[in-house]
Amino acid sequence: AQKITQTQPGMFVQEKEAVTLDCTYDTSDQSYGLFWYKQPSSGEMIFLIYQGSYDEQNATEGRYSLNFQKARKSANLVISASQLGDSAMYFCAMRESVFSNDYKLSFGAGTTVTVRA
């Protein structure tokens, strides 16, 4: 079964507007972590933001914030004030059992964001 689901294959957003990228996850663990990565057309994978399942507040990192809804098992990424350089593929990923020595991530299929001028 898919552990990470990203239902939006592609999105368009106007420059300076905010965009929300959906991510839902499936786990029976109580302790897990959620990550978002950005992959521009040049191909590299860039870490953006992390949310732990026990974190009381939603993670924020500059223009990136995470709308974490534990009961719904969703961890949506919000990019505020979009810039042309935000055009990229965005991946949601999960690590289960964060207190174990198992550090592997499960990735979603990704969402392509295109920012329009």
Added chain:
Amino acid sequence: DAGVIQSPRHEVTEMGQEVTLRCKPISGHNSLFWYRQTMMRGLELLIYFNNNVPIDDSGMPEDRFSAKMPNASFSTLKIQPSEPRDSAVYFCASSHSNQPQHFGDGTRLSIL
């Protein structure tokens, strides 16, 4: 700080040839991961190491693929013999314990 360094950046070779991809993780990181990215299958974890020891190789597609980590600063992923369906972008990533993984720029592999 130097990031994860992968070589080569691009590799084009003929079917049947041996391919070796190399990775130098970030200094101090104790976990290393090999991923493969294709349009059809997305980003797949092939194998990962903790403290130079392979922990999970369940993603390695078949015996033609092998990976080694002889020391904390170097890892290889080898495909022998290579096939056209192995064409993909191969990423190496490293992390320190449960910190976020940092990725290299990837190796774009084309098997003709």
